[in-house]
Amino acid sequence: xxxxxxxxxxxxxxxxxxxxxxxxxxxxxxxxxxxxxxxxxxxxxxxxxxxxxxxxxxxxxxxxxxxxxxxxxxxxxxxxxxxxxxxxxxxxxxxxxxxxxxxxxxxxxxxxxxxxxxxxxxxxxxxxxxxxxxxxxxxxxxxxxxxxxxxxxxxxxxxxxxxxxxxxxxxxxxxxxxxxxxxxxxxxxxxxxxxxxxxxxxxxxxxxxxxxxxxxxxxxxx
Numbered sequence: 001x002x003x004x005x006x007x008x009x010x011x012x013x014x015x016x017x018x019x020x021x022x023x024x025x026x027x028x029x030x031x032x033x034x035x036x037x038x039x040x041x042x043x044x045x046x047x048x049x050x051x052x053x054x055x056x057x058x059x060x061x062x063x064x065x066x067x068x069x070x071x072x073x074x075x076x077x078x079x080x081x082x083x084x085x086x087x088x089x090x091x092x093x094x095x096x097x098x099x100x101x102x103x104x105x106x107x108x109x110x111x112x113x114x115x116x117x118x119x120x121x122x123x124x125x126x127x128x129x130x131x132x133x134x135x136x137x138x139x140x141x142x143x144x145x146x147x148x149x150x151x152x153x154x155x156x157x158x159x160x161x162x163x164x165x166x167x168x169x170x171x172x173x174x175x176x177x178x179x180x181x182x183x184x185x186x187x188x189x190x191x192x193x194x195x196x197x198x199x200x201x202x203x204x205x206x207x208x209x210x211x212x213x214x215x216x217x218x219x220x221x222x
Contacts, residue, residue, distance in 0.1 A: 010112070014108070016123050017068040017104060017106050018105045019047075019065045019067075022101050050083035054078050073106070080104045087101070105128065105140075107123075109122010129162075133175075156175065
């Protein structure tokens with residue numbers, strides 16, 4: 001009997017973008033049909049075009065969000081910035097308790113690839129970064145930051161080392177700051193460790209005292 005060789009596992013290095021809707025369960029509990037319909041509009045009108053334009057693909061929808069893959073960290077960040085801006089435009093007239101806002105985490109990792117999913121520690125870290133992100137925000141790992149610094153027209157807030165759930169080692173994280181936010185709305189500290197709480201209020205008292213906004217170093221536009 002001929003023995004079959006080991007099944008080859010397909011792997012590749014990718015930029016992974018994980019996103020979910022903040023407060024999705026509350027929104028669905030309040031009005032399932034309206035929330036579902038609005039989410040479809042935002043995905044079709046904001047998310048999907050931005051991801052396609054920047055060379056990415058949506059790997060899978062998760063009900064309250066999605067997982068996307070890009071061949072470039074720069075393009076992943078640019079896509080996230082583009083669709084977050086577009087979603088703010090599409091929801092500007094919505095009342096606060098019905099507002100749909102995405103939280104986005106981006107990481108780089110060597111992933112296991114299947115037709116309709118990707119797996120690996122890099123995917124898990126992206127998902128955990130998304131979980132600490134503010135609604136409408138983008139959080140990236142230091143691995144992504146090293147690739148995008150000086151290449152995207154945006155500023156970053158250094159959040160320091162973050163202890164993410166079920167991730168063995170701390171991950172240094174950075175918040176993407178909208179252009180000019182740091183200059184127009186310099187936040188006051190509620191404690192020594194969180195003078196950037198307007199950017200990431202949920203991390204109050206968890207930010208290192210060294211947290212700083214890192215200026216963009218390029219004049220090229222996204």
